[in-house]
Structures are given as structure tokens and as C-alpha cells.
Amino acid sequence: MRKMLRILCAVTVLVIALDHTVAESQVDLHLKISHLESRLNMLTQRVQQDEEMLRQCRDQEERVSSLQRHVDTALENKSHEIRDVIEKVQQWSKDAISKPNGRFARSSDPTEVAFTAKLTHELNDVPIHTTIIFDYLVHYTGSTSTYDVSTGVFTCPTSGLYLFSVFIESHTVNTEATVTLKMEGTPYMSVVSERSDDGEDDTGGNVCLLTVNKGERVWVETYDNDKQSFWLGFTTFSGVLIHPH
Known part of the structure; x- marks a missing residue:
């Protein structure tokens, strides 16, 4: 148990x-x-x-x-x-x-001489005694252009009486733009554009009649001031043969 x-x-x-x-x-x-x-x-x-x-x-x-x-x-x-x-x-x-009446009219007639050139960009700090190179041809007549857009120099193809015009516009508030038209190094007329102010345009221009012989050169050159500036579009150089000799 x-x-x-x-x-x-x-x-x-x-x-x-x-x-x-x-x-x-x-x-x-x-x-x-x-x-x-x-x-x-x-x-x-x-x-x-x-x-x-x-x-x-x-x-x-x-x-x-x-x-x-x-x-x-x-x-x-x-x-x-x-x-x-x-x-x-x-x-x-x-x-x-x-076309005969086109922008660049071709002609074999030596008495048909004319051109207009302009700036397509701003030029700044341009020294004195510098040739202004108007780099775009708005118009020219003749078989070839007698104005060189790479040098800024017009070479006369036909002796005669020419009318030249120059217009400039300064693009700085510090220095006025002053240029002269020269033929073979001799100045014949001057153009001035006062110092620019904001919102204001001050274009200077002048025209000149010159007797130019075949082969002689004409150009636009700065003088009087260093460090000049030029506004595109408003700065032009033109020439036309009025009467051949």
C-alpha cells in the first residue's frame, strides 16, 4: 500500500x-x-x-x-x-x-562707285590714331567693293569728286568720341560725339567733298582722346563718286 x-x-x-x-x-x-x-x-x-x-x-x-x-x-x-x-x-x-538695284549691285561701269559700311559690334577703349574698321558693308556698287571691311580703308578706283559722310555715337560717359576723315594721312574733316548719358543718344556726323585720284586711300581715324568707345549701328562710313575726272 x-x-x-x-x-x-x-x-x-x-x-x-x-x-x-x-x-x-x-x-x-x-x-x-x-x-x-x-x-x-x-x-x-x-x-x-x-x-x-x-x-x-x-x-x-x-x-x-x-x-x-x-x-x-x-x-x-x-x-x-x-x-x-x-x-x-x-x-x-x-x-x-x-539684280541691278539690289543691295550689292554689280556693274562694270567705273563711274558707279558707292559704299556704306557700319559697325556690327561695340568698340571700347580705342586708342588715339586708330583706324575705325566698319566691319559690315550695307551697300556697295561696282564689280567689287573698293572699301575693305578688314582694314577700314577705301581705295579709290576712279579719279573724281567724291562725297564722304561719317557718323559716330559714343558709348561711354567718361570720354567723348572724336574722329577725323583722312586721305593719304591728311585730315580733311572731323566728327565729335559727346559723352553719353543713360537714356540719351548723342550722334555726331559730318560730310565732306574731296577730289580723290585713282589709288588714293581714304579712312576714318580717332584723334584727340584715348580710350574712346563707339556704339554699333549708329557709327557709319559712306562714300559716293559724284563726278569722275
């Missing part, structure tokens, strides 16, 4: 210990499950964020691709426009040269 009691007690203790162990295992299992669920939620949120970022990147790529297509189309259209303009300018140049 005692032996049975001892066995029952041992079994009871074992059952109690087993229940305790199972309970602890269940608690530990619940904690692990809860931890895994928390990790799973975090991973799910991260995946969702990554998917959203990927979607935004794809949207941006599509916008960039669309913009690139628009730019390519615009550039292609613009290149066609530029080619059309170039072709029109080339045709206009051919027409102007071939």
Missing part, C-alpha cells in the same frame, strides 16, 4: 512538472510567434515602401522619356526651320547680287 502511494506521489509530481514545462513552452512559443509576427509586419511595410518607391521611379522615367521625345521633336522641327532660313538667305543673296 505504501509502495502504491509512493508511486502515485511520484506520478503526481511528474505530471505537475510536465504541466509546468508545457506551460513555459507555450509562453515561449507565444513570445516567438509574436516576435515573428512583428518582424513580418515590418517586412511587409518595407516591401510596400519599396514598391511605392519603384512605382515613383517608373513614373519619373516615363516623364523623362516623354520630355526627351518632346525635346527631340522640337529640335528636329527647329533644324528644319534653320535649314529653311539658310536656304532663303542664300537665295536672297543670289537675287540681291544678280
